[in-house]
Amino acid sequence: MSNQIFFDFGNSRVKAWLCRHGEVLSRFNIPHQMAMEELIPALPADFKKAVDFIGVASVLDDDSNNAFARVAFMTWAVSPQWANSQKEFAGVYNGYADPRLLGVDRWVNVIAVSDRPCCCVVSCGTALAIDFVADRRHCGGFILPGYTMQLNALIHGTKRVRPDEGKTIELAPGVSTTEAVHRGIVIGLVGAVEKAISDFEKAEGRACSLVLTGGEAGKLGPHLSVSHDIIPELLLVGLQRYFGCAMST
Ligand SMILES: Nc1ncnc2c1ncn2[C@@H]1O[C@H](COP(=O)(O)OP(=O)(O)OP(=O)(O)O)[C@@H](O)[C@H]1O
Ligand SMILES: CC(C)(CO)[C@@H](O)C(=O)NCCC(=O)O
Structure with missing residues (x-):
């Protein structure tokens, strides 16, 4: 695996980290009153290169998460993996x-x-x-x-x-x-x-x-x-x- 992106969708801001071998190559942090479709254009250019893995923690609702999954697949041809609370x-x-x-x-x-x-x-x-x-x-x-x-x-x-x-x-x-x-x-x-x-x-x-x-x-x-x-x-x-x-x- 080479490049990975991790997303944190909080209630008011989205943060993203572009990582390789556990090291952060680039980071991004903005308010996300925007539609999910507007998120990708807002990302710095280095985030738009090929990635092998997208890991997400989101406290947003299913509609927002599904919208993100769609734009992520269109952008990177990768389905995001979702962290979930478990026992x-x-x-x-x-x-x-x-x-x-x-x-x-x-x-x-x-x-x-x-x-x-x-x-x-x-x-x-x-x-x-x-x-x-x-x-x-x-x-x-x-x-x-x-x-x-x-x-x-x-x-x-x-x-x-x-x-x-x-x-x-x-x-x-x-x-x-x-x-x-x-x-x-x-x-x-x-x-x-x-x-x-x-x-x-x-x-x-x-x-x-x-x-x-x-x-x-x-x-x-x-x-x-x-x-x-x-x-x-x-x-x-x-x-x-x-x-x-x-x-x-
Ligand atoms: N880069 C920033 N510039 C200005 N304010 C910031 C910045 N990052 C965070 N804040 C402040 O921190 C608060 C949001 O914190 P944080 O980003 O940790 O929460 P969040 O994304 O809403 O996540 P959660 O929903 O998990 O609390 C906002 O009230 C905002 O005032
Ligand atoms: C409490 C917040 C808003 C903190 O970001 C988030 O963890 C959340 O939406 N929690 C769901 C409810 C709970 O943790 O019991």
């Missing part, structure tokens, strides 16, 4: 009562961190997903509205909460609407992550490492009192592991 993968166990219902992005992230003995993985995207993995078992998690979704909910649900764009360099109580809103959202997300970890550590009776990923990870990281790693491309690590082609030839 068990390579000795990693899914904690959901119905494992198929765990978002595949969460499952792939769990697979990516599953070598850590006890780990919390937080995906800071459109939604914020907090998942726990201990001894290769997914122990469940939490789903919260993400930063932008919370901001939009406040603006749409009120008459007078009209923040400007804001920075959350510090989390002292805000003295303007903009500060109060941006800091409020961050303190809520940070508080949720810290409480979830502290409760999990108590229940497990051991320390839990923390990995952050996703577009908003940089907004949360500086405010967390818990030490953590930020791994922006964690989902790619998981996808390569899932499809077993991290280092294949």
Whole structure:
């Protein structure tokens, strides 16, 4: 196998990686309000060369996934392979009562961190997903509205909460609407992550490492009192592991 493309269809952005022998040759990240037919023209030229394998994690609906499968086949003459949440993968166990219902992005992230003995993985995207993995078992998690979704909910649900764009360099109580809103959202997300970890550590009776990923990870990281790693491309690590082609030839 030579060139592979991995796609991550999230709720607001699509990411793609062109890889060879596990190494990233090119990467791509755009919002995907566009129709699937418009995605291929938007890809950088090097993505349009021949590829042998296309691996996808998508949290989109079947219509969007089918539309992508059609344009992918027309472009590369390759049928995309879809990652799916399942009960068990390579000795990693899914904690959901119905494992198929765990978002595949969460499952792939769990697979990516599953070598850590006890780990919390937080995906800071459109939604914020907090998942726990201990001894290769997914122990469940939490789903919260993400930063932008919370901001939009406040603006749409009120008459007078009209923040400007804001920075959350510090989390002292805000003295303007903009500060109060941006800091409020961050303190809520940070508080949720810290409480979830502290409760999990108590229940497990051991320390839990923390990995952050996703577009908003940089907004949360500086405010967390818990030490953590930020791994922006964690989902790619998981996808390569899932499809077993991290280092294949
Ligand atoms: N390159 C970027 N430029 C600007 N904002 C970004 C960028 N990447 C991510 N973001 C921000 O991160 C958030 C989306 O994060 P991410 O891309 O991880 O989520 P996503 O693609 O919607 O995936 P998911 O649906 O799995 O959460 C958006 O709220 C956006 O504000
Ligand atoms: C929670 C999100 C939106 C995070 O991207 C995604 O994993 C998803 O759509 N999950 C499906 C529901 C679930 O995981 O229980």
